Amino acid sequence: MSAKRKRPGPASDSLVTEHEKTVHEVIRSKKDMGASQWEMKREINVADNIITKCIKSLLSKNLIKEVKSIQSRGRKHYMSAEFEPSSEITGGAWYVEGSLDTEYINVLKEQCWRKIYGMKVATLEGIADALRRSNVSQIELSKQQVEEIVKALVLDNQVMEVKSTGTGEFASIPVGKVCYKCIGKRGYGGEPKLGALASIPCGVCPQISRCTPDGIISPNTCAYYQKWLDF
Template sequence: MNAKRKRPDTISDSVTEQERIVHEVIRSKQDMGISQQDIKREINLHSNLIAKCIKSLVSKNLIKEVKNIHSRRQKHYMSAEFEPSNEITGGAWYVEGSLDKEYINVLKEQCWRKIYGLKVATLEGIADAIKRSNVSQIELSKQQVEEIVKALVLDNEVMEVRSTGTGEFASIPVGKACYKCAGKRGYGGEPKLGALASIPCGVCPQISRCTPDGIISPITCEYYKKWLEF
């Protein structure tokens, strides 16, 4: 829950009884918000009256309309003192409810360059390099950096490997997951990949445990299925 300012003590003096009821339902959802249809399911008021109450509450700055990436056709409302949860906004990858593909591509390019420059990089190393580069106006969490790097792995531009603790892995603890570029490329170009790296198996960190009848199997692998369909 992200309360941004104190709830007004005089709210009951500025709204009608119906508006108070609608506001209480909306406020009870905190940073998740609620649609007009769902408000209707929770209280015994006519749809037209609920719509009128919502319009009035918005004009009084007691509630606000928010974007919900899971239900774009329905308007969602939230009490004014809350900020939307990442669960409904999509977090850093979404702007006004739409996936920010340009921003994601910039970060993918920067992550690839940092990995290429470091030769072998851990998530922590990549995240630190991105932070120092100031490419992002907001500070990315380790999880967000991992999402970008995993996307590069699925694109066959980066491969995940395990440190052996020797050679190029000398500064990385044995067994720790780290990342290497799958090939060279020019700015905005495509990576040069070998035949094995062109399929998901070539960059899969679990390939040594993959067997036809095992828990990890090409039969049940979603990435392998998508590659075959492609």
């Protein structure tokens, strides 16, 4: 959670009505997770039309902002202006305006494949370092993000996960450490052997660790997974 500016002070509060203050406090209490109008209605005993009017007023005064949520696409989501949305709301680095950035992901997948191919055998740290030095991404990728891309390549059957034996091509890598090798020499983008698994969105989803059948994040409610099934 990060605050990008100071919390609005008394001068701002003096410009809002009591109902607006109540609505704003509910939104503010959710911090970087924000709240939908349905959640506001659940917490305060105020008519829908009043909440709607308060939201419009608070938006016009720049006390709150509307954010896109990958968890509830059918509902508008609001956040107090001093907070930046959590990655649980935005989807993290792989999403832009609530949509999966497939073009960016594919560029990173190709670059990861090329780095692994060039190194013959590569550790996650080695791949991350090679990507950082190549400046292929405008933002510095975390180790977790690089791992998500590499795991997607494994699902695509472009890369295999192996463990170092400490000998031969693994001589410089500690025994038992997880490494990655390219499958075949056909070049990146060759026909994957796993058919439909090549395009499954779960491989690059930043919420995969939180995804459960009955949870808020679930295959049952995931638009991308449903689109993949329909295809």
